[in-house]
Amino acid sequence: MFLDLIQLYRKNQNIGKIPLEDFNTEVFANILKMYPKVCEDFCLNFLKLPLDNYIIKTQYHQFIASQKPNCIIDLVLIGDSNICFLESKVESIEGDEQLLRYEMALIENHSEKGKYLLYCTKYSDPKKVDLIRNTVSFNQIRWYQIAKFLKQYKENPIIKSYLEFLNQYKMSQDNTLKSENLIAMENMRKTIEIVEFHIENSKHAFIELFGGTSLNKNANWDQIKDKNRVCYYKDNILKTEKNAWSEILYAIEFGELKMTSQIYVDKNHESYQDFVDLKVPENFKKVEFDFGAAIQLQEELGKYLNNIYADKHIQDWFIDSFKQIKSLINTNELQWNLKK
Structure with a gap:
């Protein structure tokens, strides 16, 4: 099914029918849903989240008690004792105080859980760590790092096709200048x-x-x-x-x-x-x-x-x-x- 979806995206990309960021997030989220071992490896060994029973949600609505707009988080990992918001960017940048609003949503709606906020981008977009309060653990990752993580599962045809998709849109390329x-x-x-x-x-x-x-x-x-x-x-x-x-x-x-x-x-x-x-x-x-x-x-x-x-x-x-x-x-x- 996902192979067909990726082909569908390629056919429709030039006429703007499907936003790249949303499509990419949904495919990646469904890979995590389909393959529990990959999801566990991603949460525990790649993201270094605490051991928990995580489920995957996308386009996750959260209300905040302020005049600022409410939040729709791209991808959320919800455990019994921990929760992680992951905001994905491909060809765009952070929205107006987006990370600050996500921090507020975590604090206001998940007071009893360990709180984690991840900002995943295609391009380098460094954020100041002091933007986030001590009650929320903040980290930045890049799509090329996720691609590198997934390569250990490239024998899986769906993951292989997704890696090709990331490569096509230059999301798997590490552009760090090395010696x-x-x-x-x-x-x-x-x-x-x-x-x-x-x-x-x-x-x-x-x-x-x-x-x-x-x-x-x-x-x-x-x-x-x-x-x-x-x-x-x-x-x-x-x-x-x-x-x-x-x-x-x-x-x-x-x-x-x-x-x-x-x-x-x-x-x-x-x-x-x-x-x-x-x-x-x-x-x-x-x-x-x-x-x-x-x-x-x-x-x-x-x-x-x-x-x-x-x-x-x-x-x-x-x-x-x-x-x-x-x-x-x-x-x-x-x-x-x-x-x-």
């Missing part, structure tokens, strides 16, 4: 130039076997930003009446530090199931993604570390992988759209 980031910045241009050289060094052989694709000047940057790689590819390699995506691609992957050559086919392609069912040699690896599948050859980039002949060895590996992919293509009955 390793400065070192990476210093060497980034040279590193990209080296990787681009190795991709260019094998392009002629790739085009000879499969044909070429005209890429715009920003193609490498787009690939680095979106896929964490530099690559070259030939698309539309399988015949289709549905304009479905298929490609042969070779790349250097930054995250895995690997060289990859692969055939990739989208799930909505007419030949997808036949492609997935192909029998391949043992050195090929089949990988299924959310939107398609690939048949891959890979090699560790570190194998050529500090090797003065690395440019030739890397080129040789790519060219050999192209030939193996070409041989695979020539030995099956799929409707390939490639030059002979």
Whole structure:
């Protein structure tokens, strides 16, 4: 159900039908409701709340005895002896005296309970601790910290999809500038130039076997930003009446530090199931993604570390992988759209 909701949000986001903050809070709250062990881990080990029997409420109405507006708290954890208000911000900032009003609501409505107030934001928005009285424990957290916590449960398909949602809206990214980031910045241009050289060094052989694709000047940057790689590819390699995506691609992957050559086919392609069912040699690896599948050859980039002949060895590996992919293509009955 939540996977469908996330897809629905993505379809409607541009026309403003569903506020991002409300949608995000409801999905996260329902994950906590659905998985009691995750909820317990979140409350006790992540938030460091006291041991209690917590239930989850959203859009929780609270009255306060003042001229200030009453409160509607995004997410509330209610225990027998403790209560925690969590206010979530994604693309907005704190409302007028919002945290102060939540403090008042906790004090006026929950005098017998341990009281906790959390301010969870996408961006840094530091608040003075002395804003909150001694009777209320106040803390600030960021959405990237929640994403990091949830990654230990990423084998769960719903949590995995939610993590992808957080990543899409840049809520899982820790933007703290660290020493390793400065070192990476210093060497980034040279590193990209080296990787681009190795991709260019094998392009002629790739085009000879499969044909070429005209890429715009920003193609490498787009690939680095979106896929964490530099690559070259030939698309539309399988015949289709549905304009479905298929490609042969070779790349250097930054995250895995690997060289990859692969055939990739989208799930909505007419030949997808036949492609997935192909029998391949043992050195090929089949990988299924959310939107398609690939048949891959890979090699560790570190194998050529500090090797003065690395440019030739890397080129040789790519060219050999192209030939193996070409041989695979020539030995099956799929409707390939490639030059002979």
